[in-house]
Amino acid sequence: MMASSASATSREGWAHAFQHDPGLFDAFRAAEDPEQRIVRRLAAHLALGGRSVLEIGCGTGRTTEQLCTAAGCYVALDASRVMLAVARRRVDLACAPRWLIGRAQALPLASGSVDVVLATWVLANMRPGGRALALAEIERVTRAAAGAGTWLVENHWSSELQELRGLPTDPSGSEIGSLIGEGGFTIVEEIDTEIRFASDDEAARVLGALCGPTASTALASRPRSRVAQRVVILHRPRTDSRPRSRS
Ligand SMILES: C[S@@+](CC[C@H](N)C(=O)[O-])C[C@H]1O[C@@H](n2cnc3c(N)ncnc32)[C@H](O)[C@@H]1O
Numbered sequence: 001m002m003a004s005s006a007s008a009t010s011r012e013g014w015a016h017a018f019q020h021d022p023g024l025f026d027a028f029r030a031a032e033d034p035e036q037r038i039v040r041r042l043a044a045h046l047a048l049g050g051r052s053v054l055e056i057g058c059g060t061g062r063t064t065e066q067l068c069t070a071a072g073c074y075v076a077l078d079a080s081r082v083m084l085a086v087a088r089r090r091v092d093l094a095c096a097p098r099w100l101i102g103r104a105q106a107l108p109l110a111s112g113s114v115d116v117v118l119a120t121w122v123l124a125n126m127r128p129g130g131r132a133l134a135l136a137e138i139e140r141v142t143r144a145a146a147g148a149g150t151w152l153v154e155n156h157w158s159s160e161l162q163e164l165r166g167l168p169t170d171p172s173g174s175e176i177g178s179l180i181g182e183g184g185f186t187i188v189e190e191i192d193t194e195i196r197f198a199s200d201d202e203a204a205r206v207l208g209a210l211c212g213p214t215a216s217t218a219l220a221s222r223p224r225s226r227v228a229q230r231v232v233i234l235h236r237p238r239t240d241s242r243p244r245s246r247s
Helices: 006-011 013-020 020-032 035-046 065-072 081-090 128-141 160-164 176-181 200-211 214-220
Strands: 052-056 075-080 098-102 114-121 149-155 188-196 227-238
Touching: 013 020, 013 081, 013 200, 020 188, 020 200, 035 065, 035 114, 035 149, 035 188, 035 227, 052 065, 052 128, 065 075, 065 081, 065 128, 075 081, 081 098, 128 176, 149 176, 160 214, 160 227, 176 188, 176 227, 200 214, 200 227
Parallel strands: 052 075, 052 114, 075 098, 114 149
Antiparallel strands: 149 227, 188 227
């Protein structure tokens, strides 16, 4: 999911969907990982029992609805009002997180107020400057406590989905490298799954609109309803050594 470089993003329709067509993005998410392997593995790593959680970029709430009941306190934040509206309709039936409109680069939360920060398919897509600001903000709001830290899910650089998007399928073209290098994250697990649409036509409609012309051309020449996807779960523990930027 989502582009890993600014040039790919500009040809893709993800940002437009986030602002104007949350239903299109949600159709993608409904098809993604039908066996729910990713969120089940994430939940196993997180061991949320009773902890306070901030989810950044909650989107239409597909991850939120699976995880929020296990947390002591759950804050779900997104920069897009329309995405958050869909998430609220989905999740408020299951549990009642605190919903926030806001940007990862200026989190509207007090310092040291959460144990766990979670962001699925959000940080790798940011431009480097924005990502550095977001990581500093994440560090600021996370309390220095045993088990505290940040968990991410991002696309692996090598998968059929990345090929469809015309992105490099080697590590050097991946933003995961900067999350590991400058960001201090480690990969804790790789998961192979797939995006499974109801039909070839639905795959072409959704992936063509979100991923752009490279995907449209590939799906026209070889129609398919299933696309292989590989993701990584990344983790960075909270440490006391990093300076806090805001009080
Ligand atoms: C690819 S979607 C992922 C949604 C959700 N995490 C999921 O697993 O379905 C990325 C989401 O991040 C949000 N987003 C992008 N940049 C953001 C930022 N700087 N601060 C907060 N949210 C952001 C978008 O509005 C969008 O809802």
